[in-house]
Amino acid sequence: MMAQNDSLFTASLKDAAAGGLIALALFGITLGMRADVAAGLGGQMVIDYRWGAVAIIVAIVFFGRLALNLFVWKSDKPVTQYFSTLKPKPGAGSKVGAFAKPALLVLAVALPFLLMSYYGASGSRRFLDLAILVTTYVMLGWGLNIVVGLAGLLDLGYVAFYAVGAYSYALLAHYFGFSFWICLPLAGILAAFWGITLGFPVLRLRGDYLAIVTLAFGEIIRVVLLNWYNFTGGPDGISGIPRPSFFGLEFERGENGFAAFFGLDYSSIHRIIFLYYLILIMALATNFVTMRLRRLPVGRAWEALREDEIACRSLGINTTNTKLTAFALGAMFGGFAGSFFATRQGFISPESFTFIESAVILAIVVLGGLGSQIGVVIAALVMIGGFELIREFEEYRMLVFGLLMVVIMVWKPRGLISTRTPSIALSGKARGISADLVQEGHG
Amino acid sequence: MTPWNDNPVLKVEHLTMRFGGLVAINDLSFNVGRGDITALIGPNGAGKTTVFNCITGFYKPTEGRLVMKQKKGDSFLLERMPDFKISARAKVARTFQNIRLFGGMTLLENLMVAQHNPLMLASGMSVAGIFGLAGYRQAETEAIDRAKYWLNRIGLIARADDPAADLPYGDQRRLEIARAMCTGPEILCLDEPAAGLNPKESAELNALLRFIRDEHDTSVLLIEHDMSVVMEISDHVVVLDYGEKISDGTPEEVRNDPAVIAAYLGVADEEVEVVEEEVGL
Numbered sequence: 001m002m003a004q005n006d007s008l009f010t011a012s013l014k015d016a017a018a019g020g021l022i023a024l025a026l027f028g029i030t031l032g033m034r035a036d037v038a039a040g041l042g043g044q045m046v047i048d049y050r051w052g053a054v055a056i057i058v059a060i061v062f063f064g065r066l067a068l069n070l071f072v073w074k075s076d077k078p079v080t081q082y083f084s085t086l087k088p089k090p091g092a093g094s095k096v097g098a099f100a101k102p103a104l105l106v107l108a109v110a111l112p113f114l115l116m117s118y119y120g121a122s123g124s125r126r127f128l129d130l131a132i133l134v135t136t137y138v139m140l141g142w143g144l145n146i147v148v149g150l151a152g153l154l155d156l157g158y159v160a161f162y163a164v165g166a167y168s169y170a171l172l173a174h175y176f177g178f179s180f181w182i183c184l185p186l187a188g189i190l191a192a193f194w195g196i197t198l199g200f201p202v203l204r205l206r207g208d209y210l211a212i213v214t215l216a217f218g219e220i221i222r223v224v225l226l227n228w229y230n231f232t233g234g235p236d237g238i239s240g241i242p243r244p245s246f247f248g249l250e251f252e253r254g255e256n257g258f259a260a261f262f263g264l265d266y267s268s269i270h271r272i273i274f275l276y277y278l279i280l281i282m283a284l285a286t287n288f289v290t291m292r293l294r295r296l297p298v299g300r301a302w303e304a305l306r307e308d309e310i311a312c313r314s315l316g317i318n319t320t321n322t323k324l325t326a327f328a329l330g331a332m333f334g335g336f337a338g339s340f341f342a343t344r345q346g347f348i349s350p351e352s353f354t355f356i357e358s359a360v361i362l363a364i365v366v367l368g369g370l371g372s373q374i375g376v377v378i379a380a381l382v383m384i385g386g387f388e389l390i391r392e393f394e395e396y397r398m399l400v401f402g403l404l405m406v407v408i409m410v411w412k413p414r415g416l417i418s419t420r421t422p423s424i425a426l427s428g429k430a431r432g433i434s435a436d437l438v439q440e441g442h443g
Numbered sequence: 444m445t446p447w448n449d450n451p452v453l454k455v456e457h458l459t460m461r462f463g464g465l466v467a468i469n470d471l472s473f474n475v476g477r478g479d480i481t482a483l484i485g486p487n488g489a490g491k492t493t494v495f496n497c498i499t500g501f502y503k504p505t506e507g508r509l510v511m512k513q514k515k516g517d518s519f520l521l522e523r524m525p526d527f528k529i530s531a532r533a534k535v536a537r538t539f540q541n542i543r544l545f546g547g548m549t550l551l552e553n554l555m556v557a558q559h560n561p562l563m564l565a566s567g568m569s570v571a572g573i574f575g576l577a578g579y580r581q582a583e584t585e586a587i588d589r590a591k592y593w594l595n596r597i598g599l600i601a602r603a604d605d606p607a608a609d610l611p612y613g614d615q616r617r618l619e620i621a622r623a624m625c626t627g628p629e630i631l632c633l634d635e636p637a638a639g640l641n642p643k644e645s646a647e648l649n650a651l652l653r654f655i656r657d658e659h660d661t662s663v664l665l666i667e668h669d670m671s672v673v674m675e676i677s678d679h680v681v682v683l684d685y686g687e688k689i690s691d692g693t694p695e696e697v698r699n700d701p702a703v704i705a706a707y708l709g710v711a712d713e714e715v716e717v718v719e720e721e722v723g724l
Contacts, residue, residue: 292573297555297562300548304556307545314499314539315557315626316531422549426591426603437608438547 012069020062027057101374108135108280112273121269128272132279132344134385136337139283141364141376143333146290148362149371150299151326152306152441153203154211157218158361160198161191161331163353165338167225170238170348180244180343184336191335192328194221199327203320218358225350237349244343246274275344282340286333287373293329295423302326303371303423306441360384367408369415370440378416414438447476447679451512452630452662453498453535458507460493460686467493468686471507475630475679477514480656480663482673482694485683486706491666492540494683495634498664499537500526511535513629514660531560536628538619540635540666546608550599550618553607554590557625562586593621597651613644617651624655631655633665637672645669649676674698682706 034048072078107114111131115124140162147155168187172178178186202213225232232238243251249258251271258274259266293299301322304312312319342348364383368375382404387397412418419432451474460468468490475481483491496502498509498521509521511533519533529535545553555562565582594600597617602610607618616636623631636652637645649672655661667673673680673694680697682690684706690697697703 289573296566296573296579297559298566300552300556301559301563303548303552304545307547308543310501311539311543311545312556313501313526314530314537314543315559315622316527316529317556317559318527318531420547422552422604424551424555424587425549426551426587431604433547433549433606437606 008070008074012066012074015069015074016062016066019065020058023058023061024054027054031057104374104377112276116269121267125269125272128269128276130385130388132272132276133388134380135276135279135283136341136344137361137364137380137384138377139279139286139337139340140334140361141368141380142283142286142290142373143330143337144361144365145330145368145371145373145376146293146302146333147326147330148365148441149369150290150294150306151302151323152370152439153323153326154207154441155214155327155330156211156355156358156362157214157216157221158330158334159353159355159357160218160221161195161334162338162341162357163221163225163350164191164194164331165335166342166348166353167232167238167338168335169339169342170241171232173242174238174240180242180339184339187339188332188335191338192332195328195331196324199324203323203327215355215358218353218355222350222353225353233349235349235351237347237351239347241342241346241348243271243346244274244278275340279337279340279344282336286336289329291373298322298325300423307439363405367405367415369412369417369435371420371438372415372417375415375417414440447474447479447481450477451475452477453512453664454508454510455494455498456508456510458494458497458509459505460490460497460502461505466686468497468504468683471683471686471688473681473688473691475662475664477662478656478660479678480652480665480676481679481681482677483664483666483681483683484668484670484673485689488685489683490686491683492634493686495537495632495664495666497522498529499535499632500524500529511630530626530628534627534629535632536623536626536630537632538616538623538634538636540638542612542615542619544607544615544619544622547606549604550594550607550610551587551590551603553618553622554593554625555586557622558586558589560626589625593624596654597621613640616640616644617648620651620655624659624661628661630662630664633663633667635666635668637667637669640669642671645672648672652676 032050032054034050036046036048038044038046069075072080112124112128115127118124119127140158143161144155144158147153147158165187168190169180169183172183172186173180198214198217202210202217205213226234228234245251246258249261250256251258251268251274253259253266257266258264258270264270290299294303301312301317302325304315304317305319305322309319312322341352345352360383364376364379367383368377368379383401387401390397390400408416414435418435420435420438421432453475454472455474456472458468458471459466471490471494483494485491493502497504500521504522507522510518511521512518513534519529521529521533521535524533530537545556548556562579562582566579591600591603594603597614597620599610599614599618599621602614607615610618616639620631620633620636623633633652637648640648652663652665653676656663665677677694680690680692680694681688682697682700682703689702689706690700692700
């Protein structure tokens with residue numbers, strides 16, 4: 001290495017100066033000069049010089065690098081050695097989890113009443129809407145978790161099934177006047193059907209190829225919805241989608257409404273609360289089915305597939321069928337969530353089903369920890385709930401989002417909850433399996 | 444005297460496998476005797492693993508026939524079946540040269556995955572299983588019992604709930620054999636089961652293979668380089684070199700076959716005895 005006899009400070013100073021110089025070269029162009037159209041000069045281009053900002057950036061890089069050099073990189077006793085004590089100990093999470101899960105469930109069930117008593121009917125609407133949104137994403141995350149987390153198949157087009165579910169309900173209601181409760185299972189079945197249709201040719205692909213094809217499939221669905229004007233309404237979308245009823249009782253003012261039947265004063269919040277419980281029940285059903293399947297042979301086969309596909313085949317497992325069931329099941333839950341989305345909004349258009357939705361759902365699953373159900377909940381709360389709450393700082397949302405991603409990837413590269421719980425155990429106490437041993441799947 | 448020729452469990456007939464211009468196996472025929480431990484040996488690159496991959500369906504042979512005849516009389520043409528059906532229906536199980544366990548799953552889970560097909564049936568293709576019907580729970584208990592039996596047999600019952608990737612190498616090898624046995628095979632194909640084992644572990648492996656042959660009525664076909672294993676436990680040895688069979692017989696016959704000695708040691712016949720003593724054959 002260069003100049004081993006340099007003192008720590010000189011070496012650090014040299015390194016920091018080099019860093020500062022690179023920063024100057026980079027930011028001098030990108031930040032220091034800004035082309036702008038001058039107002040009142042006939043649209044002439046002028047260059048705006050901002051050397052102050054460049055100086056600040058260069059100073060940050062120089063001193064930041066100097067500090068890192070002195071205390072971390074070149075130091076004999078880097079301060080980071082004390083950081084490892086801050087890391088959670090393995091197994092610490094399971095204790096917290098044992099209390100956190102029932103507590104979260106109780107909180108979720110009691111949430112509308114807590115909000116109502118605290119904010120009143122009109123004040124709590126905003127928060128209930130947000131809770132519905134978060135729960136929808138939790139359900140989508142749980143659905144995608146079957147495909148990505150358990151079976152290890154990277155699906156970048158999950159929103160396609162969400163769209164199929166939403167449009168199934170909207171179109172069936174629009175053309176045949178079917179009610180929500182008839183359409184809900186139909187939407188799930190149709191989405192699962194599309195999952196199988198897509199899966200058959202695609203699931204022989206692996207890794208990057210699978211990701212690209214699913215990505216394309218998501219776009220195909222959206223583009224078809226956008227261009228098939230006569231049938232889907234194209235970019236105009238479909239409006240006037242009927243609201244769900246409570247065992248035949250509509251949420252409306254008047255004699256036959258929900259409020260009148262139960263002798264309550266009519267309030268629009270009833271419908272919101274009903275929608276909240278509806279999506280909560282649907283999400284919990286998704287979770288229940290997934291957790292049950294995980295303990296059944298098919299769920300174990302999914303996880304085995306993620307671990308080693310060739311070994312699976314040598315054990316007589318039909319890998320194509322196993323992948324298809326995972327794909328179809330994930331798609332089905334996406335379809336359920338989609339038809340809920342349609343009935344909640346009352347209006348849908350292809351705008352709602354862009355690639356960024358797939359990316360957000362996938363980010364929820366990955367950040368939460370592949371295969372972890374509670375991780376998905378936490379990630380959805382943070383990613384959807386957290387960002388909606390700081391909507392005022394619109395400009396900084398993406399900045400915070402990116403920063404959060406980087407922090408998670410450095411601190412917990414396998415997601416928040418990365419330990420895997422065995423699906424079956426001889427001794428009563430099932431210990432979590434460290435993420436280092438668990439494969440992520442190869443598509 | 445060739446007992447493996449009457450009522451063999453597996454007949455390999457004129458097996459040929461070409462990869463482009465490379466002939467990996469050339470017109471190979473041999474029999475795997477029912478209830479025998481058959482060893483497939485040969486120098487590196489002789490085509491042993493290719494034979495295995497053909498038998499277990501991971502490769503489709505270019506030419507030839509693989510006839511598997513089960514105890515109750517059903518016979519299967521393995522070259523026509525997809526790989527997972529060879530294990531599920533024809534009851535051929537295998538292990539891999541580079542161990543392929545489900546590392547992130549526990550030992551018990553590994554053995555449960557191996558019993559996928561019967562459990563899947565019992566769970567009514569998962570539908571009955573979701574609602575927790577009694578039929579499935581009974582089948583699951585039986586599957587756990589079978590897994591426990593094999594864990595006991597390979598001496599790893601205490602670690603049943605540990606992830607498989609945590610096991611030391613020798614234990615992983617034994618677990619892979621146990622996992623293959625949990626599929627209930629009629630013929631067990633082992634690709635270098637003794638590779639990387641110390642002498643004590645090798646001896647344990649020999650005992651395990653004998654146990655599988657005698658108590659479970661399973662024929663064993665194994666590829667092995669460790670001659671102490673091959674000569675001690677095999678009933679029948681087939682020697683390959685450059686994709687062709689150069690010798691076929693009892694360990695005693697093969698050991699004294701000049702062609703085999705030449706293939707392995709590459710020496711003139713008059714020097715054979717000297718070299719043999721040196722390598723301890």
